[in-house]
Amino acid sequence: MNGTVTPDAYGTLIEPTTLKIQRLLPGPIERVWAYLTESDLRSQWLAAGQMEMKVGSTFELVWRNDELTDPPGTRPPGHSEEHRLESQVTELDPPHKLAITWGGTGGVAFELEPQGDKVLLTIVHHRISDRSTLLGVSAGWHTHLDILVARLTDQKPEPLWDEWVRLKVEYEQRLQV
Template identity: 60%
Template sequence: MTERLAVNAYGRLAEPQTLVIERLLPGPASRIWAYLTDSNLRRQWLAAGAMEEKAGAAFELVWRNDELTDPPGSRPEGFGEEMRMKSRVLELQKDKRLVFTWGESGEVCFDLRPEGDEVLLTVTHRRISDRANLLMVGAGWHMHLDILQAHVTGGRTAPFWDGWLKLKGEYDTRLPA
């Protein structure tokens, strides 16, 4: 008998500037891989942007968070309808690992590991600049992954912005200052 993997939905600090967050999702890995690399699928839970599946390839992520849930919730002051960020693929192992730059200084790694009929998706976000950004990033990945999980399981989530604001406060109490 195999023991089911326990996954905490909240991110944790692996290092002072590195957040790790996991989700156990229905497989196979190729399905989850498509949600990471295909712009049309990725835009449903994170951000659009055509990505060539090749190390060194430049691409742009385009967030339209108001489109992720219906209703979207109340967008906080200071956030526009759209955000864009230039990125570059650093490493790619199809159905297993995707690493790309996060703007000018950060890096995000997606690792996929089969767990029976499911896939453990581990997101590692490195070089987060400061605590304010850490809280935004933690709440952001958490909410975006909740939406991904809802898409692949047929579930629902809270309105994006309402969920993000709530999670930002929760991360403020959960992550060390």
């Protein structure tokens, strides 16, 4: 397989409070980078928000999860139609690495590595403080990455909320800490 790594779709704990999740995506790397950094493309799988490509720049991520899949599935209690998060670029090496702050956690790093005609995306979410947040974040990244894969391969993604609820239960079993 030309040395290409095919990662498990599930996130794993690489430290007690650090989640790592990977996906092998169709390239080229510049296309995947655009889906991480350009608001109009990122809003198709994660969250909108104009991001200046400069370390130290601040921006706001805006989630509208009900708009990511059709149908969106049943939104769980406690989740709103829109969620906003102030963030800041903390590391930047286009088109290989982007790291940003993420609310009350230690931040998120996105790394891209070419693998033939594909790109390995590795997301590391640092210092997730409690189990409930860890389960939500794990299911969230997994669901959003599945939507990204669907967008990049012209497939129809599964209903976001139904997948998130299902995956949260799976992560509760998988991430025993």
